[in-house]
Amino acid sequence: MHTLSLYGIAGTRTLETQALAATPPQALMERAGLAVAKLALALHNHAERPIWIACGPGNNGGDGLVAARHLHAQGCQVIASLPTRQSAGSVDAHAALLAAQAAGVRITQDLTPPARTALAIDALLGIGATTKPDHSPDQALHQVLRSLNALSARDIATLAVDVPSGLSVETGECLHADAVHATHCLTFLTLKPGLFTGHGPAHCGEIWFDDLGLSGDFSGNVANDIAPINRITPDADADLIGHDSLLNWLRPAHPLSHKGSHGDVWVIGGAPAMRGAARLAARAALAAGAGRVYGSMLGDITVAGDETPEFDSQRPELMRRPVEVTAPGTFLPSLTVVCGCGGGQEIHAVLPAILKGAARLVLDADGLNALGADPALQALLIQRRAVGQNTVLTPHPLEAARLLGTDTHRVQAGRLKAAQELADRLNCHVVLKGAGSVVAAPADTGRKPLINCSGSPALATPGSGDVLAGWLGGLWAQAPAACPQGLAAAAVYWHGLAGESQGLGPLRAADLIERMHGLRSRWGP
């Protein structure tokens, strides 16, 4: 297993230029179109019904026309709609059009999909899609985007060529309100960040990749008949979090290990009416494998007689601890603190001591809101790394917006940038949650941001973020010296996989913990 790198438009264009220089004219588009045709054939299970290919004016449309030619040659009923004029500059796309016409493909300017379409191919816009004002899509483009979406809404397979038209490959935001919701996306040359974060996962469906020969010498031959080109690999914009993030967590425990070997976690939060958030985080830390998990509830706890109530009567393994022990000189420096889950306003008072004392800190929810509202707390956070204390913030987009002094829309329009900016400003690690969570490290670590590829909307359930924070704390307690970015990557990937295992119907956060716990035994030796 190896890390998959993600490239935005600049990196992809650099590689495309090198690839074009190393291959004969039209060869790359031919490879791309052939790859589309092969995947389309695999998806096309109604031989007698038509395939509709919506082709745009540029090279993305050219890929579609090459695919049309191959599918036609295979005996499929193919109708290619060409709603707009072709780009004057796209020589390859023009050649693809002439070849398709010569082969007898039915090409039309009619924008309605044929009756009984069994498979739609979206070859309208690729990485050349822009948001220039003069590019507000014309009526024709709009109509085709809507037709493609109407088909996929009816569960008709919709294959996006390179990128769903109207989705930004850089950011995962939608450039058009009618950006295509594909069921499959076959992307070329590089994997792109926008496919995996923000709106990307919802628009791409299943993602397939063809490097068009990039990993070889572009000749397409195993026995090279042309010299390998002198390739410059551009810097990736991000890496994809995959299963390898979990490898360290799949080893059996050391035979001599005891609970003290697995580290301690202290969960602080759970103000009145939000006690459950702290309980979920603590349960998650325990299920992740922390040796001992303590919990402190903020605000009044009713005590009957001398008896201190359990932290969580359903989980007797969890231990209650008074929050006052956050005072300086206590054992705060020895454990991993998960702070903020359901913390309410009350969290503010304990944060200075925690920020000064905790060796490892996961700050979530109300802890983040308190931080956003108080520059003195931010100053304490910024100082932590200089004394060897690490912090992971786990904001959802609104919490991130509050911390950055902006709004959710701006955060979502540039998730990689927002996460990186927070990590740099606050000198700590950041998990920007939401579809395709981004895990950023401060720039001076030299680590690029990571994007998580696991997860599902089932995770959008109350308490799911508390589970993530607790789980991360639980992993961190067991590996106190590990890179916080790697730990956060493992936690979000694990959390996401457990979310994927939910079928229809809502997932409850307490059950999510059990799913996450159960996954380990499924992967284990």
Ligand SMILES: NC(=O)C1=CN([C@@H]2O[C@H](COP(=O)(O)OP(=O)(O)OC[C@H]3O[C@@H](n4cnc5c(N)ncnc54)[C@H](OP(=O)(O)O)[C@@H]3O)[C@@H](O)[C@H]2O)[C@@H](O)CC1
């Ligand atoms: N080169 C190769 O051999 C290979 C290329 N490959 C393929 O090429 C794709 C990139 O092709 P590309 O650069 O031609 O851009 P593309 O995405 O087709 O769009 C440009 C056209 O769309 C138009 N347009 C833009 N925005 C718009 C908007 N908002 N609303 C409306 N129109 C808009 C724009 O208009 P213009 O600027 O000309 O006015 C222009 O006509 C890439 O994704 C991959 O599929 C790969 O297969 C590898 C081999």
Ligand SMILES: Nc1ncnc2c1ncn2[C@@H]1O[C@H](COP(=O)(O)OP(=O)(O)O)[C@@H](O)[C@H]1O
């Ligand atoms: N559509 C989605 N796809 C994937 N993950 C999601 C989606 N919506 C939410 N999540 C994940 O669910 C969790 C929700 O966390 P959060 O918003 O803090 O919820 P809560 O405050 O209820 O605990 C985050 O880990 C987030 O990444």
Ligand SMILES: [K+]
């Ligand atoms: K497309």
